Amino acid sequence: MKERIVLNERQKDTLKEIGNICAGNAATAFSQLLDRTINMNVPRVHFLPVEQVPDAVGGASQLMVGVVLQVLGDAPGVILLLFPQADARVLADILTGHKSRGKGIFTEMDQSAIKEAGSIVSASYLTTFAHFTRLSLIPSTPGIVIDMAGALMDYILIELAAASAYALLLDSEFVDAKKSVRGHFFLLPNPGSFQAILKTLGESDG
Amino acid sequence: MGAKVLVVDDAVFMRKMIGDILKKEGYEVVGEAENGKDAVDKYAALKPELVTMDIVMPKVDDIDGIGAVKIIINSDPNAKILMVSAMGQHALVVEAIQSGAKDFVTKPFQPSRVVEAAKRVLEG
Amino acid sequence: MDEREREINVGMAELKIAAAPMVLTSLGLGSCVGVTIYDQINKVGGMAHIMLPDINIIRNKLNRAKCVNTAIPDLLQNILEAGGDKRYLKAKLTGGAHMFGFASNNSVFNIGQRNIEKSKEVLRELGVRLVAEDTGGDYGRSLFFDLVTGKLRIRTVAHGEKEI
Numbered sequence: 001m002k003e004r005i006v007l008n009e010r011q012k013d014t015l016k017e018i019g020n021i022c023a024g025n026a027a028t029a030f031s032q033l034l035d036r037t038i039n040m041n042v043p044r045v046h047f048l049p050v051e052q053v054p055d056a057v058g059g060a061s062q063l064m065v066g067v068v069l070q071v072l073g074d075a076p077g078v079i080l081l082l083f084p085q086a087d088a089r090v091l092a093d094i095l096t097g098h099k100s101r102g103k104g105i106f107t108e109m110d111q112s113a114i115k116e117a118g119s120i121v122s123a124s125y126l127t128t129f130a131h132f133t134r135l136s137l138i139p140s141t142p143g144i145v146i147d148m149a150g151a152l153m154d155y156i157l158i159e160l161a162a163a164s165a166y167a168l169l170l171d172s173e174f175v176d177a178k179k180s181v182r183g184h185f186f187l188l189p190n191p192g193s194f195q196a197i198l199k200t201l202g203e204s205d206g
Numbered sequence: 207m208g209a210k211v212l213v214v215d216d217a218v219f220m221r222k223m224i225g226d227i228l229k230k231e232g233y234e235v236v237g238e239a240e241n242g243k244d245a246v247d248k249y250a251a252l253k254p255e256l257v258t259m260d261i262v263m264p265k266v267d268d269i270d271g272i273g274a275v276k277i278i279i280n281s282d283p284n285a286k287i288l289m290v291s292a293m294g295q296h297a298l299v300v301e302a303i304q305s306g307a308k309d310f311v312t313k314p315f316q317p318s319r320v321v322e323a324a325k326r327v328l329e330g
Numbered sequence: 331m332d333e334r335e336r337e338i339n340v341g342m343a344e345l346k347i348a349a350a351p352m353v354l355t356s357l358g359l360g361s362c363v364g365v366t367i368y369d370q371i372n373k374v375g376g377m378a379h380i381m382l383p384d385i386n387i388i389r390n391k392l393n394r395a396k397c398v399n400t401a402i403p404d405l406l407q408n409i410l411e412a413g414g415d416k417r418y419l420k421a422k423l424t425g426g427a428h429m430f431g432f433a434s435n436n437s438v439f440n441i442g443q444r445n446i447e448k449s450k451e452v453l454r455e456l457g458v459r460l461v462a463e464d465t466g467g468d469y470g471r472s473l474f475f476d477l478v479t480g481k482l483r484i485r486t487v488a489h490g491e492k493e494i
């Protein structure tokens with residue numbers, strides 16, 4: 001079965017503009033939570049073979065802390081927040097008010113704090129996204145995994161790969177002023193959601 | 207001693223955060239619950255004057271956050287429940303208020319927002 | 331050649347064949363499975379980094395290396411064409427972890443487990459002996475398959491390193 005590649009440059013630009021506003025509001029929520037300024041860059045919109053996603057997010061063997069949420073509702077998908085381990089350590093310290101001095105172990109409280117941050121940022125992003133697309137979108141409760149980037153992504157990509165050879169990836173990098181907390185926010189709509197999203201944006205081909 | 211509070215949230219971090227904010231204002235956190243079922247049981251046992259209730263929690267015995275609001279209000283119509291929601295949960299907040307919750311705060315919040323809301327709920 | 335120069339990376343949904351003194355690597359497998367087949371006498375072998383159990387249930391079937399029931403037969407075929415002898419072939423199986431349990435989705439849907447089971451079934455059908463495995467768990471693995479010795483080294487973040 002031949003699969004039509006559905007995303008043109010104009011559609012990418014539209015998604016980038018909307019992603020930018022969503023990321024802006026998510027950054028505001030994140031800043032409030034941390035009580036320090038977090039900036040989110042203009043997102044990159046990737047439309048690429050599923051198996052190239054691990055390289056697009058920085059390499060399969062990089063040690064990462066990942067927060068994963070399912071997007072439920074009219075356009076299902078997955079949100080993944082990825083932090084390098086050292087940055088996740090700083091994030092947890094800010095949130096819990098503890099000084100771990102860079103120790104590698106993430107306590108239950110650390111993990112809960114990082115999950116909650118992911119949850120709050122995702123809710124803010126999705127609320128804005130839902131506002132533009134008029135789709136009803138709700139994040140699930142978050143899960144957290146500390147492992148190699150490839151390992152914590154392949155489960156997500158496997159589900160995508162069953163339905164499509166291609167993944168749509170909205171990638172927003174965020175960083176604080178001191179550059180001590182850096183990470184990526186990824187929105188991966190399910191293949192069936194591409195068209196639903198593009199249609200609401202008046203960008204559908206069909 | 208300030209009013210007795212039961213803090214309900216599935217995230218241990220959020221329970222601590224809300225608990226710390228309220229303790230600083232002189233409230234007494236008499237208990238924490240991590241799901242709706244737990245909240246219903248602890249409400250009956252601890253008789254708190256105020257409950258903060260996370261709106262989205264996994265169901266236990268078919269009771270989620272809103273389910274817990276309904277059961278608690280049913281057993282005690284004067285229960286004072288403050289909902290804690292994330293953005294984009296407007297419909298759920300409306301349902302919780304209609305079920306008897308008194309007010310809500312949205313995450314992420316400034317500590318002062320929680321303090322003000324708690325005061326409003328207790329006085330209301 | 332030093333270790334680095336000998337390495338050939340096998341990405342997600344890829345399969346590669348090589349001979350001594352090369353080392354086939356695959357990084358960060360979670361629910362994916364890594365299947366190696368090796369001919370100890372001729373020192374030729376291959377590795378597949380596979381995502382899904384069954385090509386019949388996916389929409390886009392262009393990449394045969396993505397699924398167990400096409401990747402393993404292709405792996406075998408390519409090894410035979412590269413000079414491997416069916417009598418000497420031995421397989422090893424790794425990966426198939428269960429990385430996430432979503433609170434809202436505690437179903438039996440466990441793609442890692444299904445990948446493991448399907449791999450064993452296909453190897454059995456093809457008559458390739460499975461001699462070692464390191465599968466399951468809830469953590470990722472990186473694989474280093476040395477075609478000089480046929481040993482498969484497995485590295486993890488928090489569960490140590492082992493060789494099978």
